[in-house]
Amino acid sequence: MSTETLFEEEVLEQKVAEHNLIVYNDDVNTFDHVIESLIKVCKHKPLQAEQCTMLIHYRGKCEVKVGEYEKLASMCTGLLDRGISAEVH
Template sequence: MTKTKEEFDEQLVELLVDQRNLIVFNDDVNTFDFVIEALVKVCKHEPIQAEQCTMIIHYNGKCSVKKGDWEALEPMCTALLDRGITAEIH
């Protein structure tokens, strides 16, 4: 039995709705190196990716550093907050 396009689209929407963003905000406290190190350790970024995200955070005030479901992002958000980095899940 094949799925109709409508059933497929419905399943895709359900998957996308469950996807959230881990947002990190700029502050005047943490250094670039500290945030880069945290993104590498906590979010498993490659160093260049962490550096790029840190620059976006600095110049735009925030950056979505990771996408995923709530269960995957919540421990990362907590770990960043524990390091004094302002982060939220949206």
């Protein structure tokens, strides 16, 4: 394999994983609900979910997960079903 082919494969792999699941702050959901949702839907550890929730609250949004679009889209749907504002970029 040439160096150029290897580089193209690396770039392709990076493009596949470039999507972000973003959760937005709102005035409706409690900290506990968001933390619990991130643990159940996004498979966060409790501390990670708590840290993300604080960032959501104080910054207005947080990238809670990075990965392939299909996986993130299903997580996004799970969060939306729980009343949490989220989208995949």
